[in-house]
Amino acid sequence: MLKIIPGWQVKLLDANHIQTTGISSLELMERAAKGFVDWWNGKGFDHSAPVNIFCGAGNNGGDGFAIARLLDTSGFKVSVLKCFDESAKLSSDALVNFKLLPDGIRVMDWNEFDKSKDGIVVDAFLGVGLTGELRSTAKAIIQKINSFDGKVISVDIPSGLPSDDLLSGACVRADFTVTFAFPKLSLLFPEHAAVTGELILVDIGIADTEYDLFDSTSYYLRKEDVPFFHRKFHRFSHKGDFGKVLIVAGSEGKMGAAILSCKAALRSGSGLVTALMPKSERQIIQIAVPEAMCQFELPTDLSRFDAIGIGPGLGVMGKSALLESIFHRFKNPMVIDADALTILSENPDLVHLIPKGSILTPHLKEFDRLLGDTSNHLARLEKAADFCRSLELNLLIKGANSVICLADGRQVFNSSGTPYMATGGSGDVLTGMLTSFLGQGYSSANAMFCGVYHHGLAGEIAGEHYLRGTIASDLIDAIPETFVQLGIS
Ligand SMILES: NC(=O)C1=CN([C@@H]2O[C@H](COP(=O)(O)OP(=O)(O)OC[C@H]3O[C@@H](n4cnc5c(N)ncnc54)[C@H](O)[C@@H]3O)[C@@H](O)[C@H]2O)[C@@H](O)CC1
Numbered sequence: 001m002l003k004i005i006p007g008w009q010v011k012l013l014d015a016n017h018i019q020t021t022g023i024s025s026l027e028l029m030e031r032a033a034k035g036f037v038d039w040w041n042g043k044g045f046d047h048s049a050p051v052n053i054f055c056g057a058g059n060n061g062g063d064g065f066a067i068a069r070l071l072d073t074s075g076f077k078v079s080v081l082k083c084f085d086e087s088a089k090l091s092s093d094a095l096v097n098f099k100l101l102p103d104g105i106r107v108m109d110w111n112e113f114d115k116s117k118d119g120i121v122v123d124a125f126l127g128v129g130l131t132g133e134l135r136s137t138a139k140a141i142i143q144k145i146n147s148f149d150g151k152v153i154s155v156d157i158p159s160g161l162p163s164d165d166l167l168s169g170a171c172v173r174a175d176f177t178v179t180f181a182f183p184k185l186s187l188l189f190p191e192h193a194a195v196t197g198e199l200i201l202v203d204i205g206i207a208d209t210e211y212d213l214f215d216s217t218s219y220y221l222r223k224e225d226v227p228f229f230h231r232k233f234h235r236f237s238h239k240g241d242f243g244k245v246l247i248v249a250g251s252e253g254k255m256g257a258a259i260l261s262c263k264a265a266l267r268s269g270s271g272l273v274t275a276l277m278p279k280s281e282r283q284i285i286q287i288a289v290p291e292a293m294c295q296f297e298l299p300t301d302l303s304r305f306d307a308i309g310i311g312p313g314l315g316v317m318g319k320s321a322l323l324e325s326i327f328h329r330f331k332n333p334m335v336i337d338a339d340a341l342t343i344l345s346e347n348p349d350l351v352h353l354i355p356k357g358s359i360l361t362p363h364l365k366e367f368d369r370l371l372g373d374t375s376n377h378l379a380r381l382e383k384a385a386d387f388c389r390s391l392e393l394n395l396l397i398k399g400a401n402s403v404i405c406l407a408d409g410r411q412v413f414n415s416s417g418t419p420y421m422a423t424g425g426s427g428d429v430l431t432g433m434l435t436s437f438l439g440q441g442y443s444s445a446n447a448m449f450c451g452v453y454h455h456g457l458a459g460e461i462a463g464e465h466y467l468r469g470t471i472a473s474d475l476i477d478a479i480p481e482t483f484v485q486l487g488i489s
């Protein structure tokens with residue numbers, strides 16, 4: 001996993017990399033620019049569209065000059081818009097790249113930008129070096145960029161956005177943000193989604209181990225990290241090794257949730273899935289998921305199950321006693337979602353009975369109901385950290401870039417997923433997947449890394465086919481393909 005460090009420490013990260021590898025800071029800037037242009041070329045932008053690059057006087061602007069040169073070489077019609085006056089002192093690497101601009105590139109003042117013309121704007125005005133309140137000219141430049149109707153692509157971070165804090169002033173509204181080395185924390189906050197747009201991470205050759213020098217509890221979970229967290233099974237493995245799980249879900253009119261959880265658990269590799277559900281609804285699940293067994297009363301001995309997932313479609317009325325009995329009878333980590341979370345928020349004493357190491361999966365509203373109202377993501381992350389540490393529980397804050405908050409204090413932001421997953425039943429699928437991995441003997445942390453990443457990837461695969469027509473069942477159908485893509489047998 002990639003550590004997320006504060007923006008002000010980027011200079012230290014770079015300095016250390018330069019010292020240990022012997023490369024120059026200019027080469028690092030060139031790698032950033034190359035990485036940006038590689039992504040750009042992959043997008044297949046129209047070559048006839050003029051590219052207007054707003055460049056500041058710092059290294060963010062330096063990236064912009066280097067990008068301008070590389071895009072010019074690729075055959076794009078590039079203009080550079082200087083966001084500094086004649087008296088400004090450019091950073092040394094920015095100055096080198098400014099001087100390297102080919103003759104064919106038109107260099108203008110930012111206020112000469114004609115927003116009515118077509119094209120693409122690249123925002124290389126301010127990066128992680130932003131400090132304090134925006135100066136008035138900076139606000140005017142940001143306004144100018146935002147007055148443009150076409151595509152805006154921010155380099156490293158949308159100009160004006162503080163790297164680790166909440167946005168309080170003006171900021172470029174980007175369609176894409178191409179960030180370097182690691183995602184800056186603020187790019188992962190839901191309240192900044194409208195300014196960040198789609199987030200792309202470009203590797204500039206800094207090894208994960210180079211982050212060991214920095215203290216941080218925030219991490220980013222990438223595709224390449226996930227195989228490491230999976231258990232390996234061998235040819236003598238039998239269905240018992242793949243776990244026996246109990247899914248406590250469904251009620252009259254809400255059996256779909258139970259079906260989705262059970263199917264997702266099976267598709268994620270569970271050996272045996274039992275559904276605890278009302279007897280009156282048994283035909284629905286037995287027809288929809290013939291592989292699942294049914295149970296209509298809570299068994300006295302729950303120790304025969306390796307993991308339990310509870311909540312989807314369960315209903316709330318009169319169910320707190322059931323939850324309490326399960327907490328008393330089962331001592332291993334379980335997955336707690338949906339209606340079970342609502343029951344907990346209405347019966348806060350029950351929270352202390354939850355088996356240690358369990359996984360709670362609230363979306364933002366459920367989070368607020370359970371832990372109290374939070375006004376922003378930063379406050380939410382802090383609250384979640386306290387909750388997890390003090391109760392020895394794990395919590396997933398669901399949303400874009402869902403955050404895996406672990407009892408050991410780490411907070412891991414997921415990178416997979418798509419807005420097409422915002423559809424009824426998507427959470428029920430996740431509950432089944434997480435329960436499945438727990439049942440297969442994964443630690444709670446590893447079950448979360450794998451479950452959350454595969455769930456997001458399943459959404460991406462399904463979303464590619466069905467776009468906004470994606471439904472939760474499509475995610476289940478895509479689970480096997482997630483294993484293929486990650487090389488997990
Ligand atoms: N390891 C990495 O992540 C790398 C980062 N690079 C780039 O370097 C950037 C950081 O460069 P710098 O540290 O030079 O900083 P920036 O270029 O982000 O910002 C410095 C500039 O912002 C202006 N500024 C600061 N606060 C302001 C305010 N409140 N109002 C108006 N103007 C303000 C300063 O006068 C200066 O011109 C990154 O964002 C990234 O784009 C790359 O060049 C290479 C590697």
Ligand SMILES: [K+]
Pocket residue numbers: 060123124125126127154155156157158159
């Ligand atoms: K920028």
